Amino acid sequence: MAIQWFPGHMTRAKRQIQEKLKLIDIAIELLDARVPISSRNPMVDEILLGKPRLIILNKSDLADPRMNEQWKQYFEHEGHTCAIVDSNTGTGVQSISTLAKEILKEKIDKQIAKGMRPRAIRSLIVGIPNVGKSTLINRLAGRSVAITGDKPGVTKGQQWIKAGADFELLDTPGILWPKFEDQMVGYRLAITGAIREQILNLDDIGYYAMKMLCQRYWTTLAERYELSEPPADCEDNMEIVRIMEEVGRKRGCLMSGGRVDLEKASSIILRDLRAGKLGRITLEAPYDDMPVREVE
Numbered sequence: 001m002a003i004q005w006f007p008g009h010m011t012r013a014k015r016q017i018q019e020k021l022k023l024i025d026i027a028i029e030l031l032d033a034r035v036p037i038s039s040r041n042p043m044v045d046e047i048l049l050g051k052p053r054l055i056i057l058n059k060s061d062l063a064d065p066r067m068n069e070q071w072k073q074y075f076e077h078e079g080h081t082c083a084i085v086d087s088n089t090g091t092g093v094q095s096i097s098t099l100a101k102e103i104l105k106e107k108i109d110k111q112i113a114k115g116m117r118p119r120a121i122r123s124l125i126v127g128i129p130n131v132g133k134s135t136l137i138n139r140l141a142g143r144s145v146a147i148t149g150d151k152p153g154v155t156k157g158q159q160w161i162k163a164g165a166d167f168e169l170l171d172t173p174g175i176l177w178p179k180f181e182d183q184m185v186g187y188r189l190a191i192t193g194a195i196r197e198q199i200l201n202l203d204d205i206g207y208y209a210m211k212m213l214c215q216r217y218w219t220t221l222a223e224r225y226e227l228s229e230p231p232a233d234c235e236d237n238m239e240i241v242r243i244m245e246e247v248g249r250k251r252g253c254l255m256s257g258g259r260v261d262l263e264k265a266s267s268i269i270l271r272d273l274r275a276g277k278l279g280r281i282t283l284e285a286p287y288d289d290m291p292v293r294e295v296e
């Protein structure tokens with residue numbers, strides 16, 4: 001992610017999205033299914049000004065399938081319509097226009113009752129960087145689209161992209177910022193690769209990823225790295241470091257004197273996690289008292 005978010009950028013991003021809201025019928029809010037809270041803009045309700053909205057849990061192919069369902073239920077419970085999507089392969093993408101029509105049914109029915117022929121539904125995709133906005137636009141368009149940037153002067157060139165007979169979307173997605181004030185959000189976004197590792201300490205990101213994996217996906221973790229003994233207490237830093245060292249030793253991350261290079265071990269863990277080598281993993285549960293269980 002190249003964007004450094006300062007208050008001025010946030011104000012501009014908010015303004016740019018709100019200008020586009022005037023043009024559309026529905027906003028499509030894209031979240032990363034692995035981190036639905038951390039990939040959500042903290043001010044999204046305020047920014048979208050009550051516009052009808054469809055929530056998409058994208059990258060669902062990388063997330064724990066049971067958690068995808070729990071998150072969908074969570075958003076539905078909050079009064080939203082939510083779809084589970086994999087924009088890379090297109091799974092779930094075909095449901096988007098159908099769901100948008102359902103959300104806007106009342107408005108469409110009124111138009112029909114007045115004898116008007118409903119025009120195509122117009123939509124805008126919004127989400128934080130790297131959540132898959134461009135990929136989804138291309139998928140919906142059914143072709144490779146040149147996504148225009150939101151730089152001054154460029155927005156004027158924005159176009160409607162046809163995605164089926166009666167669904168259109170703007171070629172300029174709305175770029176939102178994540179909730180940076182919370183350090184855990186930063187770690188989770190770094191684990192998924194949404195923000196650059198350099199912003200945070202690699203050892204710390206690796207440590208945090210390892211802690212989550214020990215807590216929630218021990219079986220998969222143990223299988224991948226042939227680990228024998230689970231941590232006695234996942235809140236015990238030394239126990240998590242012990243597991244990281246074991247992974248490091250198994251993968252030959254040794255420094256002079258035989259010490260484990262924790263930075264290298266962190267890189268390996270994060271690379272494997274992002275590549276799906278540790279299975280489908282979700283890092284956040286909708287309710288604190290809802291434990292994320294092992295993927296079988």
Ligand code: G4P
Pocket residue numbers: 058059060061062085086087088089127128129130131132133134135136193
């Ligand atoms: P953005 O416009 O919101 O910034 O995101 P973009 O579409 O560029 O997608 C960011 C990365 O996420 C891309 O990977 C893209 O292929 C991947 N991606 C998007 N949707 C999905 C999905 O549903 N499933 C999976 N598995 N991946 C998805 P990339 O080109 O390899 O970029 P990067 O990973 O090197 O950043």
